[in-house]
Amino acid sequence: MQEQEKNNKGFSLLEIIVVLAIVGALAGVGIPNFAKWNNKRIISNASEEVASLLRNIHATTERGTFAYVQLIFESDNEDGISIKTKGVTMDNFTTIMNDTSARWNTSSDNRCSVTPLDDEFWTSEDTDRDELKANIFEISRSDVVFNFIGEASLCLSRNGKFYYGTGAIATGEQPENYIYLLLNKGENTDCTITYIDDEPDEKVIPQPDAWDEGGCKYVGAVRWTRFGEIDTFRWNRRDTEELSEWK
Numbered sequence: 654m655q656e657q658e659k660n661n662k663g664f665s666l667l668e669i670i671v672v673l674a675i676v677g678a679l680a681g682v683g684i685p686n687f688a689k690w691n692n693k694r695i696i697s698n699a700s701e702e703v704a705s706l707l708r709n710i711h712a713t714t715e716r717g718t719f720a721y722v723q724l725i726f727e728s729d730n731e732d733g734i735s736i737k738t739k740g741v742t743m744d745n746f747t748t749i750m751n752d753t754s755a756r757w758n759t760s761s762d763n764r765c766s767v768t769p770l771d772d773e774f775w776t777s778e779d780t781d782r783d784e785l786k787a788n789i790f791e792i793s794r795s796d797v798v799f800n801f802i803g804e805a806s807l808c809l810s811r812n813g814k815f816y817y818g819t820g821a822i823a824t825g826e827q828p829e830n831y832i833y834l835l836l837n838k839g840e841n842t843d844c845t846i847t848y849i850d851d852e853p854d855e856k857v858i859p860q861p862d863a864w865d866e867g868g869c870k871y872v873g874a875v876r877w878t879r880f881g882e883i884d885t886f887r888w889n890r891r892d893t894e895e896l897s898e899w900k
Contacts (some may be wrong), residue, residue: 696872696887703885706724706736706790707724707883710740711809720742720746721746721810722808724737724808725737728799730802734793734797734798742785763819798842799835800833813880830877831877833872842868860888871888873887
């Protein structure tokens with residue numbers, strides 16, 4: 654019995670063109686939207702990660718693990734950001750404060766200097782003490798940068814008694830109460846930060862304001878106080894060129 658001839662007809666050229674047009678249209682809509690969503694996600698995750706580190710290191714002072722802590726912020730366009738933390742235990746800190754010859758009491762250097770005031774100032778540098786190493790935190794990310802290039806530091810203590818800063822996040826010895834995170838992609842790193850209001854309340858952080866230059870498309874910020882109150886903020890530039898906050 655003769656087998657029925659199989660129908661091996663393929664796609665026509667017109668059908669292939671129609672399918673490619675549909676795929677292209679979907680990609681044209683979906684890819685840009687996905688890129689925007691991913692950029693927001695990067696800033697959101699980075700802001701929360703920095704805020705979490707701040708909460709964790711501040712908690713070590715409230716628990717009494719450390720009496721005084723330091724956060725060192727580093728940023729460059731090649732490697733992104735890093736934050737490292739250090740701490741001084743209560744017994745060491747008390748000894749230093751009571752020693753009238755210690756540089757803490759005699760030096761005019763900033764007490765939050767990245768270069769230690771004394772060789773054995775930071776107790777957390779004692780690598781043989783596992784209980785201290787467990788309370789030291791560090792993060793690094795290449796997908797974001799801070800709003801400065803180089804190094805800056807923030808120092809705080811239990812109950813906010815000591816509160817110092819150096820570098821781009823400080824005015825004199827007093828730190829600002831916020832730091833910015835910018836998407837580490839081309840023009841996004843070219844971001845001018847200015848106050849929107851002429852005389853902003855001290856609790857309000859400056860907002861990004863550089864739309865016409867192409868920067869500030871995706872910006873995050875972490876705000877803190879000397880008493881451990883920590884918040885995150887995020888902005889993105891809408892198609893209407895209007896500044897708007899999103900969380």
